[in-house]
Amino acid sequence: MLSLTTNSELKNALLEAKTIAVVGVSNNPVRASYFVVRYLHYRGYKVIPVNPAYAGQKLFGATVLASLSDIPRETKVDIVDIFRRADFVPDIVDEAIEHLLPGLKTIWMQFGIWHEEAAAKARSHGIQTVENRCPKIEYQRLFGELRKAGINTGIVSSKLPEWN
Amino acid sequence: MAETRKHGFESLQIHGGALPDSATGARQTPIYQSTGFVFKDVEHAAALFDLKEVGYIYSRLTNPTVSALQERIATLEDGIGAVCCSSGHAAQIMALFPLMQVGNNVVVSSRLYGGTVTQFSHTIKRFGWEARFVDFDDVDAIAAAVDEDTRAIFCESIANPAGHLTDIPSVAKVANQVGLPLIVDNTTATPYLCNPIEMGATLVVHSTTKYLTGNGTVTGGCVVDSGKFDWSATKKFPSLSEPEDAYHGLKFHETFGQFAFTLHGIAVGLRDLGMTMNPQAAHYTMLGIETLSLRMQRHVENAQAVAEWLQEHLAVENVSYSGLQSSSQYALQQKLYPKGAGALFSFSMKDGYDTCVRLVENLELVSHVANLGDAKTLIIHSASTTHRQLTEDQQSAAGAGPNVLRISVGIETVEDIIADLEQAIEKALM
Structure with a gap:
């Protein structure tokens, strides 16, 4: 399995996904771990918020769970997005491998987070990995939104864009 | 795979920012001569006004033709984003405005375009700002002119009128030591001859009127952000690091990270200073940059x-x-x-x-x-x-x-x- 880096790999991962579990979610509106979740929800993803500190509370209509292992077996999670420090990543990856396979396609580590061993372990179990990127910013970059603000999206293409 | 290649300058000057038009398939970026843009629904409008989503509201802030030009210039300058405005002089104000409060100063090169000298030595005083003119060949003099109220260092890459070159890496080193953003006016060099961001500049400003447009047709300006400066490392840049009352206490740097300066330029700079580039000017400038x-x-x-x-x-x-x-x-x-x-x-x-x-x-x-x-x-x-x-x-x-x-x-x-x-x-x- 792949470490996703190219535009088309990242785009496919975001397009294929329907459900995203966000580990380390916050209920503070000015934190990225809040407004990224809000944005993904707004974009139509089913978001499963995870944080033991807020377990049982509601966030964007979903109940906050204490851990990935609390996600019901029948729920198919496509992406796990990690908002925790790198030293927590191996345990989260182990939990995802244990509880979310088969079904889990991508483990995504946020800005400033990467853990090469844990990522390699995930890939050896058939899970794609993304490190040090934000799915909200990648979505905005790849699907035309950031272009509207003059952001350098790095996208060069002669094809008709699929967004409007 | 083509996309993993880093495209050359000549490809990016033609393709940067210019995807086929998503509405019509037009291959050349159309001139969107419209002031307003329809919202999908009320929630969409609210999300745009709250900066929770980025989109077109009103051409004083964003316009599809101008945005395409912004992305192209940001791409050529290796910046993270760019904001275009009505002239090079406007770009200088747009660059300083998020950094400066009343009582602050900017340390500037004594070798600058005469109009800039006038803007800096007279007009900005009315904002409560001060410019300190220094010979930038003497990097120690730059550091000596900096005090606790200094918020930026400013120079031209190839100075107008004498064509004097600025040793940008040496100046950037000083800026880095004193923890201040370096602003480089790259009008006369253009990103083809000089890449200030690669040499350590934080912001690049342009009069797009000049070589970028290339045939003296339209006036315009641009501010490019490298996305590399930590606006929250000190309390010196409250416009970017502290809550913005006009957006329900939103903190630009915390919320938008590396895009903070660019989004502030649109959402506060263009919104309230109104020095907007018009889509016709953006079109001519895009055509110019292609060559x-x-x-x-x-x-x-x-x-x-x-x-x-x-x-x-x-x-x-x-x-x-x-x-x-x-x-x-x-x-x-x-x-x-x-x-x-x-x-x-x-x-x-x-x-x-x-x-x-x-x-x-x-x-x-x-x-x-x-x-x-x-x-x-x-x-x-x-x-x-x-x-x-x-x-x-x-x-x-x-x-x-x-x-x-x-x-x-x-x-x-x-x-x-x-x-x-x-x-x-x-x-x-x-």
Whole structure:
């Protein structure tokens, strides 16, 4: 399995996904771990918020769970997005491998987070990995939104864009 | 896979920001001549107004044609984003506005375009800002001029009018040591000849009126952000690091991270200062940039030939062009500006003010114009025009003394440019 880096790999991962579990979610509106979740929800993803500190509370209509292992077996999670420090990543990856396979396609580590061993372990179990990127910013970059603000999206293409 | 390649400058000057139009498939970026844009629904409108989603609301803030140009310039400058505005002068205010509060100062090079000297030494005082002019060849003097109220360091890459090169990496090192953003005006070098961000600049400003548009049709400006400065590391930049009352206490840097400066430029700068670029100007500028590398190659070639010819002329006292081997800046030019020393420089005549005025009046191909970066060769006697509001000391510091002429060498047949200068000098000396 792949470490996703190219535009088309990242785009496919975001397009294929329907459900995203966000580990380390916050209920503070000015934190990225809040407004990224809000944005993904707004974009139509089913978001499963995870944080033991807020377990049982509601966030964007979903109940906050204490851990990935609390996600019901029948729920198919496509992406796990990690908002925790790198030293927590191996345990989260182990939990995802244990509880979310088969079904889990991508483990995504946020800005400033990467853990090469844990990522390699995930890939050896058939899970794609993304490190040090934000799915909200990648979505905005790849699907035309950031272009509207003059952001350098790095996208060069002669094809008709699929967004409007 | 094609997308993993890093495209070359020549590809990016054509394709950067310019995907086929998503609404129509138009291959050239259309001119979106519309002030307002319809919302999908009320929630969409609310999300846009709250900056929770990025989109088009009103052309004072964002416009699809202008956005495409912004992305193109950001791409060529290796920036993270860019905001276009109505002129180069507007770009300077747009660059300083998020950084400065009343009582703050900016340390600036004494070698700047005369209009900028006036803007910085007079007009910005009315905002409660101060500019401190320093010789940027002396990096210790830059550091010495910085105090606790300094918020930025500002210079031009190739300074107007004398074509003096700034040693950007050395200046950036000082800026880094004192923890301040370095703003570089890259108008005269263009991203083809110089990449200030790669050399350590935080922000790059442009008068897009000049080489980017390339034929003297429209005025415009641009501020490019490198995305590399930590606005929250100190309390010095509250506009970016502290809650913004007009957006329900949103903190730009915390919320938008590396995009903070660019989004602030749109959501506060353009919204409230209103120095917006219009879509027609953006269109002309996009067309210009498509040929930037080709034009700059010819500009530089012609400038080199004209400078060499002038240097040999008996009536000429001195040619201030760093591409000449005799220049004290030749080594710096070879190192930092290897594609060329630009096409804007000054030369001084052995005779003074009156000879310069007669020379200008006798030209037949070269135009007497207060612009630069046109396809046409332009000349101006700075002391009697662009720099006339300056004191004599300021004129000399800026390289615009009474016997000095500034030339912006165009892309005509170089023998014709030289022949015109030759006959005009002859008549001026009669």
